[in-house]
Amino acid sequence: MTKSYEFNWQRTVPAFLQEGASFDRFDEDPFVFEPSCVFKVDEFGFFITWKSDGKEGQVLECSLINSIRVGTVPKDPKILSTLEAAGKTEAELEGRIICVCSGTDLVNLSFLYMVADTADTAKKWLEGLRAVIHNFRANNVCPMTGLKKHWIRLCYSTNVNGKIPVRG
Template sequence: ESFVFEPNCLFKVDEFGFFLTWRSEGKEGQVLECSLINSIRLGATPKDPKILAALEAVGKAENDLEGRIVCVCSGTDLVNISFTYMVAENPEVTK
């Protein structure tokens, strides 16, 4: 599994609720079919030290992330799951 940190992404759900899309500046957009989403977790702090280090490198200490993280768990089955973490500007946006 590759790790990618993309700051300043814009996330959207299409008008029919079938796809979650995101795009960061200067990169191609990504698409996730909503039927592949197993769960969405609010406030789930990443356990991967690479992710935490990348967040800390841009000034986002673990304490500053309180209530701002959304984790989208997705995959074709319950064994092969991908975790996509999003950090919102503030806790209100997270909700």
Template structure:
């Protein structure tokens, strides 16, 4: 619901990537299909895709337009094996990306979104890499290290370490966030009500 992601090693035409790529669905500006889809200009890549899907790849292609503003746009292409699947993905991604409730969600929802991203980027051993936690909070690495060590679950805090998913539950993640960003003023208000 929060992320459009591509796992390492998936896709028949693309070289496998080292890490999971995640795109936040609310950052999608537009989705296109059919004659409005942007197909690859590179003839070698286009031929490789058409060998799998058949000719006329426009109807099978989903183009996702994303970017920080309306000038610096990035076009991502996904090719489906069936044209109906591409049309359905185009429609549903557009509905999800333009949902105002998802863009103006509560703090708890945004924390769940951050936790979901961490769980999508698991290592080969099905563990959360501490490196991804440092990337998520790049401002002060010492505070991140201190917050991890103060979670009480004996979490490793070295950059090359990894945390088993069972040890880093959503509750432990919330404890980590409270240690990282203490908000005693608002916590006392919510505790009263």
């Protein structure tokens, strides 16, 4: 007799990640700053999404994330002055920045920086996101779950009007 095997690919995504939280977001190269982005993780842990007022929804696939780290205070004066203009002084930034490192390989990396309102929020999200990423079993799901994953990506990639964009 063969032993039955149950393939359980899904990890529990904490409720606070699904509900979302507001972070300021910046990229270093090219410099982009978006205040008050609402970050969320979908119920299956496939994607991290964020959206700010007047901008299209953005999606980052969790399987492409290499690491999630505590970010350091930026050295670039342009970034610091923008954060200070948003009400976050350099002294307050310690322990409030999350750095999401992602890419298809270890050469072409992208860095996404999330700035939390409090150090407690940053720590909670850092630990929550670390628990969700590196789910290699999620890459081997059945075709129907794969279709659901693509549908979730489309739903989060909405344009400014909240509609799914039609590219053609």
